[in-house]
Amino acid sequence: MNAFTESQRFHQWWIWTLLVAALLITTVPLLLTDAGKEPFAWGGPIVTLLVILLIYVWRLDTKIDEQGIHYQVFPVFTWRTIPWTSIQSATVTHYGWVGYGIRLGFDGWVYNIAGSKGLRITKKGNTIITIGTQRPDELQAFLISQQSLITT
Incomplete structure (x- = not known):
């Protein structure tokens, strides 16, 4: 018997555009102001990077x-x-x-x-x-x- 296999990933351009935009929105102000000197200020970019990593490795296999x-x-x-x-x-x-x-x-x-x-x-x-x-x-x-x- 043959088998049917399929592996899917997130390839939608608009998802990646939103994620990059979120990363820019949370990171750029910290780089342009003194707010970036506060350690807790980097929480937003870190969480955004973790979400990007999750979406990047997410896979549906059948x-x-x-x-x-x-x-x-x-x-x-x-x-x-x-x-x-x-x-x-x-x-x-x-x-x-x-x-x-x-x-x-x-x-x-x-x-x-x-x-x-x-x-x-x-x-x-x-x-x-x-x-x-x-x-x-x-x-x-x-x-x-x-x-x-x-x-x-």
Whole structure:
């Protein structure tokens, strides 16, 4: 069996523009005035740099194979696996914009880096998890080719 794998990062230009602007807004005044001599004044730029570092390393990984659907949000949590035996359905869906990162929505957990399409997994017991994808057509084709793995 082949496996479907996808790794996503934040590549949106506007996110990086906002982060750089925030860094400039918090740093430039400290460099141009005497306020920069106060140690606590550098808290804003330090926090901004930590947020930039977090967004830079943040990654959503998905792997689908014969064992199940595996996903991780690095550096928040390591690999989690949903075995095929506990999956009622898995479909590619358009869910509209729900924000980025990890969200608990009306339909369960959503893990999203960009876009508005994702793999909607309904587990037995009706728990729903949605994992964003930037390759919905490839994912849909893979799920169709592996339909026998989902046991209902």
